[in-house]
Amino acid sequence: MIAQTGITHTQRIVPLAIAVIVVVFVVELIRRRKLREEYAMLWISASGVLLVFAVVPQLVMWAAGLLGVYYITLMLLLSFCFLSLVIVHLSVAVSRASDDLRKLAQRTALLEEELRRRNNRPGRGATRESRDAPDERLSGS
Numbered sequence: 001m002i003a004q005t006g007i008t009h010t011q012r013i014v015p016l017a018i019a020v021i022v023v024v025f026v027v028e029l030i031r032r033r034k035l036r037e038e039y040a041m042l043w044i045s046a047s048g049v050l051l052v053f054a055v056v057p058q059l060v061m062w063a064a065g066l067l068g069v070y071y072i073t074l075m076l077l078l079s080f081c082f083l084s085l086v087i088v089h090l091s092v093a094v095s096r097a098s099d100d101l102r103k104l105a106q107r108t109a110l111l112e113e114e115l116r117r118r119n120n121r122p123g124r125g126a127t128r129e130s131r132d133a134p135d136e137r138l139s140g141s
Contacts, residue, residue: 011057012054012057013054015050015051015053015054016051016054016055018050019047019048019050019051019054020047020051022043022044022046022047022050023044023047026040026043026044026047027040039089039090039093042085042086042089046082060074060075
């Protein structure tokens with residue numbers, strides 16, 4: 001069957017080995033809490049596609065023939081598409097984290113200002129209840 005597709009044993013074993021290594025590596029990163037599941041799914045999905053291509057190389061040859069490109073060109077194209085998706089996904093995550101960080105910094109600045117006002121308020125003889133009352137601005141009311 002390998003002779004019919006023109007794919008050598010190495011061309012079948014290397015993608016299979018890479019797919020297995022990536023899955024094991026990603027699972028280990030999740031286990032050590034170094035990689036969140038949301039990002040791990042992307043890598044496990046890519047490994048699954050690579051695994052399918054390693055097990056059924058005829059799919060790669062069929063896609064290459066359909067697109068009119070060579071095997072290696074198709075693999076480079078697929079790699080480029082995958083890495084582009086990773087970059088877009090991570091850009092969205094960084095943008096979300098940046099927005100969250102900005103909101104957190106603004107809220108911290110408001111809380112620090114309120115604390116400074118309370119500490120510098122004249123007439124420190126106020127009752128404990130009035131000092132401990134929550135600020136309406138900060139409680140969202």
